[in-house]
Amino acid sequence: MRRLPDGGRTTVRRLPEKQRHDRAELEAVLDAGRVAHVAVLDAAQPFVLPLAYARDGDRLLLHGSTGSRLFRSLAAGAATCATVTLYDGLVLARSAFESSMHYRCAMVLGRCRPLAASEKPAVLQRLTEGLLAGRWAEVRPASAKELAATAVLELPLDEWSVKVSDSPPEDPPEDVGLPIWAGTVPLRTSYGQPVAAPDLPPGIPLPRSVLRAVGSQRREDAR
Amino acid sequence: MRRLPDGGRTTVRRLPEKQRHDRAELEAVLDAGRVAHVAVLDAAQPFVLPLAYARDGDRLLLHGSTGSRLFRSLAAGAATCATVTLYDGLVLARSAFESSMHYRCAMVLGRCRPLAASEKPAVLQRLTEGLLAGRWAEVRPASAKELAATAVLELPLDEWSVKVSDSPPEDPPEDVGLPIWAGTVPLRTSYGQPVAAPDLPPGIPLPRSVLRAVGSQRREDAR
Numbered sequence: 523m524r525r526l527p528d529g530g531r532t533t534v535r536r537l538p539e540k541q542r543h544d545r546a547e548l549e550a551v552l553d554a555g556r557v558a559h560v561a562v563l564d565a566a567q568p569f570v571l572p573l574a575y576a577r578d579g580d581r582l583l584l585h586g587s588t589g590s591r592l593f594r595s596l597a598a599g600a601a602t603c604a605t606v607t608l609y610d611g612l613v614l615a616r617s618a619f620e621s622s623m624h625y626r627c628a629m630v631l632g633r634c635r636p637l638a639a640s641e642k643p644a645v646l647q648r649l650t651e652g653l654l655a656g657r658w659a660e661v662r663p664a665s666a667k668e669l670a671a672t673a674v675l676e677l678p679l680d681e682w683s684v685k686v687s688d689s690p691p692e693d694p695p696e697d698v699g700l701p702i703w704a705g706t707v708p709l710r711t712s713y714g715q716p717v718a719a720p721d722l723p724p725g726i727p728l729p730r731s732v733l734r735a736v737g738s739q740r741r742e743d744a745r
Numbered sequence: 746m747r748r749l750p751d752g753g754r755t756t757v758r759r760l761p762e763k764q765r766h767d768r769a770e771l772e773a774v775l776d777a778g779r780v781a782h783v784a785v786l787d788a789a790q791p792f793v794l795p796l797a798y799a800r801d802g803d804r805l806l807l808h809g810s811t812g813s814r815l816f817r818s819l820a821a822g823a824a825t826c827a828t829v830t831l832y833d834g835l836v837l838a839r840s841a842f843e844s845s846m847h848y849r850c851a852m853v854l855g856r857c858r859p860l861a862a863s864e865k866p867a868v869l870q871r872l873t874e875g876l877l878a879g880r881w882a883e884v885r886p887a888s889a890k891e892l893a894a895t896a897v898l899e900l901p902l903d904e905w906s907v908k909v910s911d912s913p914p915e916d917p918p919e920d921v922g923l924p925i926w927a928g929t930v931p932l933r934t935s936y937g938q939p940v941a942a943p944d945l946p947p948g949i950p951l952p953r954s955v956l957r958a959v960g961s962q963r964r965e966d967a968r
Contacts, residue, residue, distance in 0.1 A: 556846075557832055559782035561791035568784035568791050570828035572850055605793035609780055611937075614955070618873040618884050619891040623779075627795055650841040654930075661841050662923060668842040690942045700885060703952045704942040707877075707959070714834075714931035719913045721921050722928060729926045732837070736930070 542684045551628040551684055552577040555606035556652070560584070562592045563600055575604070576652035581676040582630060583637075583645050588673045597675055599633045604677055611708040615691035616700050623687065624706060630682045634675040645674040656731035712739050765907045774851040774907055775800040778829035779875070783807070785815045786823055798827070799875035804899040805853060806860075806868050811896045820898055822856045827900055834931040838914035839923050846910065847929060853905045857898040868897040879954035935962050 542548075558575045561568055569592055576583045582604060586593035596602060611624035637645060643664060650658045691704045713736050716728055765771075781798045784791055792815055799806045805827060809816035819825060833847035860868060866887060873881045914927045936959050939951055 557830055557848075559793050559795075559828055559830070561784050561793050563786075563791060567824050567854065568786060568826050569854075570782050570784050570793055570826045570852070572782075572828060572830040572848070574846065601790050603791050603793045605782055605795060607780055607782070607795040612877055614877065614880065614952075616885050617891070618869050618881065618887055619895070621873060621876060621880070621884065623797065623876070625780075625795065629793070631790065631792075646841050650844065653844060653846070654835055654837065657837065657844070658841065660925060661844065662839050662920060662925065664841055668840070672842070690940075690944075693942075693944070697885060698944050699946065701949060702883060702885065703949050703955070704945055705940050706942075707939045707955060708937035709934055710937055711932055711934045714933055716930045717913075717928050719916075719927040719929075721913075721916070722926065723922065726924060726926050729837075732926070732930060 540685045540687050542686055547686065548628055548679065548682055548684045549577065551608065551626045551686075552582065552606055552679075554608055554626070555628070558582065558584070558604040558606050560596065560605075561603045562595050564592060564595060573604075574649060574653065575606075576648045577679075578645075578648050578676075580679050582679065583648055584634065584675045584677065585645065585649055586673050586675075588671055590673075593673060593675075596634045597636045597673055599635065601631075601633055602677070604630045609709060610688065611706050613687070613689075613691050613706050614704055616693045616697040616702040616704050620691055620693055620697075622691075624708070625685075625687050627685045628682060629684075630677060630679060632677050632681055634677050637674045637676055639669065642669045642672060642674050646672065654731050654735060656734060657729075660729050660731055763908045763910050765909055767907075770909065771851055771902065771905055771907045772800065774831065774849045774909075775805065775829055775902075777831055777849070778851070781805065781807070781827040781829050783819065783828075784826045785818050787815060787818060796827075797872060797876065798829075799871045800902075801868075801871050801899075803902050805902065806871055807857065807898045807900065808868065808872055809896050809898075811894055813896075816896060816898075819857045820859045820896055822858065824856055825854075825900070827853045832932060833911065834929050836910070836912075836914050836929050837927055839916045839920040839925040839927050843914055843916055843920075845914075847931070848908075848910050850908045851905060852907075853900060853902060855900050855904055857900045860897045860899055862892065865892045865895060865897050869895065877954050877958060879957060880952075883952050883954055 557572045560571050606628045608626045613622045615621045647658045780795045783794050829851045831849045836845045838844045870881045
């Protein structure tokens with residue numbers, strides 16, 4: 523991984539104190555997210571597509587349909603940007619101007635490369651495990667036809683920036699004495715009750731992957 | 746609002762059964778979201794920026810710093826795309842291929858227009874209320890200096906598409922008999938305990954805006 527060039531296009535100019543330079547922070551944000559918003563240009567019109575992704579070492583893995591025009595443009599190596607944003611809470615200052623959000627945001631610039639057919643099963647495993655850990659071992663193996671219909675791409679983690687907002691509101695001194703509450707309100711995402719498919723035959727219990735995800739969350743709630 | 750042209754650039758080609766054509770669906774997705782991922786081109790490199798927004802009738806309102814280079818490019822009217830994605834849950838099919846997510850996604854194409862200085866207070870009110878309903882009346886009024894440092898833009902809701910995935914997994918008939926659990930697991934976002942700013946003087950209670958947001962959620966949880 524090359525270091526971020528100072529003054530380069532991934533240097534954060536707005537609120538630079540929120541920029542993080544540690545690769546571990548990049549990985550933490552990417553591993554916590556589920557959806558990347560990915561730019562694709564089509565006839566001078568940019569589109570922003572939400573795509574499921576997984577991080578695999580030094581690259582992001584993306585998948586899409588071989589029939590998708592915008593995805594084919596990504597596969598052809600057009601310059602792109604993949605942004606992953608986690609929205610963590612409200613920052614309520616004494617003024618609207620200083621009010622904002624807690625967030626973690628990773629932005630990756632680069633060009634995608636299509637992966638060889640031989641890599642597809644491992645990539646789909648990674649993406650499925652990213653959706654829900656433990657699920658890959660539970661599902662039916664992918665068929666040759668399904669693999670052929672799926673395009674998989676990698677986006678190298680070469681040029682990136684990470685910005686984290688996790689501080690209390692920063693009101694100017696003259697506002698701190700005002701009789702206005704200031705603080706933060708965290709937001710968190712949690713699983714609700716699983717809903718069986720209408721066509722699920724009777725007698726098939728919830729799988730371990732789901733029990734583990736919902737169960738570990740219940741333990742966290744109880745703390 | 747003009748109707749979507751069939752075959753136009755906002756016609757959903759992938760999984761077209763998920764496309765919605767009702768303007769009320771567009772408004773519902775935009776009103777439920779908090780962050781838009783907005784495309785900006787800079788020297789042939791697309792960037793995807795997470796921006797707070799609010800919907801105001803037939804337009805999206807965006808705000809940013811007058812000192813932001815990418816925001817100035819948006820203000821100059823470059824072609825853009827604002828995508829709002831709400832991630833609602835896991836769709837667990839019997840195969841990895843049919844597994845996916847529940848989501849609601851609105852994509853708006855167009856060009857932003859900067860708004861006049863006289864519109865800024867109303868726009869900041871709208872954005873503050875979008876962050877947390879009732880907050881505008883609680884905060885200190887914006888100063889002339891703060892208004893001058895804030896750029897506000899509108900993006901008309903002329904050309905858009907909405908895609909909603911909210912169905913059970915759709916496994917092919919030959920997979921339905923497999924002894925594999927299939928169904929959906931909802932995801933929901935909720936507020937945690939408010940955290941007072943370290944510089945909050947004693948004796949200032951939680952404001953009504955926060956109590957209402959956290960309280961209405963508790964009532965929902967109890968149902």
